[in-house]
Amino acid sequence: MGRFLLPLGGFALLVVLLGIGLTLNPREVPSPLIDKPAPDFTLQQLHDSEQTIGTTDMRGQVWLLNVWASWCVACRQEHPYLVELAKRDVLPMVGLNYKDKRNDALGWLRNFENPYDVSASDLDGRVGIDWGVYGVPETFVVDKRGTIRMKHIGPLTPKVIEQELLPLVEQLQGEAA
Amino acid sequence: MMHRALQALLVAFSALLLAFPAQAAIESYDFETAEQEADYNQLIAELRCLVCQNQNLADSNAGLAQDLRREVHEMVTSGQSADQVVDFMVARYGDFVLYRPPVRNRTLLLWGGPFGLLAIGLLVMVVFLRRRSRDSAPNIDEQQRAQVRELLKDAPDSAEPPKK
Helix, strand or coil, X not given: CHHHHHHHHHHHHHHHHHHHXXXXXXXXXXXXXXXXXXXXXXXXXXXXXXCEEEHHHHCCCCEEEEEECCCCHHHHHHHHHHHHHHHHCCCCEEEEEECCCHHHHHHHHHHHCCCCCEXXXXXXXXXXXXXXXXXXXXXXXXXXXXXXXXXEECCCCHHHHHHHHHHHHHHHHHCCC | CHHHHHHHHHHHHHHHCCCCCCCCCCCCCCCCCHHHHHHHHHHHHHEECXXXXXXXXXXXXXXXXXXXXXXXXXXXXXXXXXHXXXXXXXXXXXXXXXXXXXXXXXCHHHHHHHHHHHHHHHHHHHHHHHHHHHHHCCCCCHHHHHXXXXXXXXXXXXXXXXXX
């Protein structure tokens, strides 16, 4: 009897480890950018290419950067929640239109409503690389000092917005600039 | 009938020869020096494509992988070292982007784990072998030994192996 205990124990341990592995999401790579300064950018605005939008324009306020594209299927999934969030008017929302065609992007916003205060055109995806974007949609929350405080990979859900994003935004808005 | 079927099969297989092997890295980049090219090839082989996760940048056709290859090429040809390119990637995507993660406290288990398992395996083997050799040794007391000697006394020279 005793001679079976060791292999059995080893097997049980393996099952537990593999079980834990199954509950993890391999797509969620921890970002090294959390608590680091948001990478600077200045880009043309999607709606008016004469004007620019950049990180310096957002200094001193808590803001949200949502990376989206008209070709991105999951963006459509999170879109209604972004629209709803925009209506609550809790923080400025900047869209980073990632590797998209201007006309496609504008058409997409016309069709599905525009939740962004302003969208930046990242046509060649370089700003996306600086921000470590690898799976659109991604959402960042930047604090008043220009530090990235939250990153969410994949579509936002009501649960993430209510339980993570909004409490964090409230806390950050209470912090000194 | 059989003949025709074989013929058809042969034609079908020859058609496979027309298929072109799939190639991921389609861009052709120019380099000023051979070292730069070697750096580039080494880097795209060791950096992970984050979209596909189980492919490196060289193998992946994802849009992000193409962009990152372009980025690596620009950095390498502008005279940056391989370490600088790796730092650039790690600053944005974390250690996960490396197929060869650095040895740190967090990665100790990853690097040391196989050696730990090897040590455990050796330990188990040693214990097992010792126990077996101990068990197979005759377990008799002094009196029994004397009996054995007595019995063997008249036996033919035991130094010689028994003849068949």
